[in-house]
Amino acid sequence: MQADFHDVYSSPNGDTWRLRIRADAAPVVEHRPNAASGGQASEMSVEAFLSSDEATPQREALIVLLEQLRSDGLQQQTPASAERAVHGEPAADALLLAAARVRTFADDQHLTNASGFFFARDERLFLVTSRHVVHDEPSKHFPDRLDIELHVDGDNLGASAWCSLPLYADGAGLWREGLDGGGAIDVAVLELQRDTLPKTAVFDAFGPEHLPKADGALPIGASVLIVGFPLGFHDSLHHLPVVRQGVIASAFGLRFQGKGCFITDARTHRGTSGAPVVTSDPSKAGAAGQSRLPWMLLGIHSSTIDMGSRDVQIDETLGLNSAWYSDILLTLTS
Secondary structure, three states: OOEEEEEEEEOOOOOEEEEEEEOOEEEEEEEEOOHHHOOOOEEEEHHHHOOOOOOOHHHHHHHHHHHHHHHOOOOOOOOHHHHHHHHOOOOOOHHHHHEEEEEEEEOOEEEEEEEEEEEEEOOEEEEEEOHHHHOEOOOOEOOOEEEEEEEOOOOOOOOEEEEEEEOEEOOEEOOEEEEEOOEEEEEEEEEEOHHHOOOOOEOOOEOHHHOOOOOOOOOOOOEEEEEEOHHHOOEOOOOEOEEEEEEEOOOOOOOHHHOOEEEEEOOOOOOOOOOEEEEEOOOOOOOOOOOOOOEEEEEEEEEEEOOOOOOOOOOOOOOEEEEEEOOHHHHHOO
């Protein structure tokens, strides 16, 4: 069976990598070491080759090549399997592709891991996370940029790239945050310029249509999902978040203790801050013309709740969390 070969990268020491595309098999990356190393060729699937978080020149070169193949539309003689590899629908649930892995930095120093998600309104796109992820006076946490990880090939979820988002311009913060009668709201929104993202970026986004209706009520104990990256943990091969299950633990629709949040009962960890809190929305499932996201966006996970009076030697943690009502996004993205 005829194969198409595309040069990927040649290292200074003579190692070479090339992409092999055949109609009857998945694309692979061939690696041929230099003659001094024996020159014995090996091959690896594209997904496995791109699964590492390490930014090697050959990995970055393959991402660029895949983007070029997609932008060129692939010539007619290119096998169908290669077109599926570049153009195929993402294999993962859209909910997982709406969440974003977030890392914070001060200059080149990596500070923390967090979670976030995409929210689209009209033609504008936003990253949503917790305000304390971008700025937190009590903990002296003052990053100057966020990095988010984006998939760059819908059929090869192992292919990803980091996108750097500055938090300041001319000394002014670029994120939006809000206040209400109960004080500061632990939600931050950062507008994204689509032309600065990778051309082949693959993601899904919530929108105003995913927010609960003003008169919507959910019962105590209703099941929710929290989609994020606890302690930075995730599917490192496919660069996808994990999902924790919980329940609504306070009267939904009421401001818990006078703040614009509600309470969930779920096991969460550091790194989950900024994760979307969702529940299934049967009205959107399978409906023609509807979003691929059959979910209702209830809130933005903030942090665990504890009591200062708790005896740490005797009393267990409450296991409760605060989540800010998602309607704040209409204000922050207006």
